[in-house]
Amino acid sequence: MDNREELAERLKKLLVRLKTPQEDRQLSTLIQILKDLLSLARTEHAAELFEDKDVHLPLTVVLSSYMSSKRVQQVGLSLLCQLFEICPNTLEELTRPLQASREWEILGVHQQILKALSQYITDPQVTMFGLRALAVLLRSGTSYLSRKELLYTYTT
Numbered sequence: 001m002d003n004r005e006e007l008a009e010r011l012k013k014l015l016v017r018l019k020t021p022q023e024d025r026q027l028s029t030l031i032q033i034l035k036d037l038l039s040l041a042r043t044e045h046a047a048e049l050f051e052d053k054d055v056h057l058p059l060t061v062v063l064s065s066y067m068s069s070k071r072v073q074q075v076g077l078s079l080l081c082q083l084f085e086i087c088p089n090t091l092e093e094l095t096r097p098l099q100a101s102r103e104w105e106i107l108g109v110h111q112q113i114l115k116a117l118s119q120y121i122t123d124p125q126v127t128m129f130g131l132r133a134l135a136v137l138l139r140s141g142t143s144y145l146s147r148k149e150l151l152y153t154y155t156t
């Protein structure tokens with residue numbers, strides 16, 4: 001088995017673990033899963049590995065579900081930024097109307113990021129990755145949210 005196959009198998013296992021909610025899962029285990037995904041997203045073959053895996057879907061569920069965990073927000077927002085870089089379709093997928101996500105009672109990605117920024121305003125890592133993700137969303141031509149609407153959402 002070559003390195004790419006090993007990495008692909010590792011990614012597959014991590015995604016299963018991320019997608020499978022476990023009430024008794026230790027927060028440290030979830031953070032380690034996110035760190036491992038981030039590590040894979042920084043490998044030489046990351047674009048190929050993550051292509052069509054839709055990692056952003058379970059990631060946004062985790063970010064929404066664990067808003068009270070600063071460490072989940074730090075690592076999760078970092079992973080989201082990395083996904084923007086290696087998977088161009090991630091941005092398009094996240095900026096589509098959120099009909100399916102609303103069924104899961106998940107905030108729009110911009111609202112999630114703003115909530116994390118306001119909750120962890122003094123944390124430099126959450127701030128850095130949150131603002132970086134927002135900047136990518138705002139620069140994208142597909143963004144469904146104007147700068148004016150974003151400012152209004154943040155100030156209310």
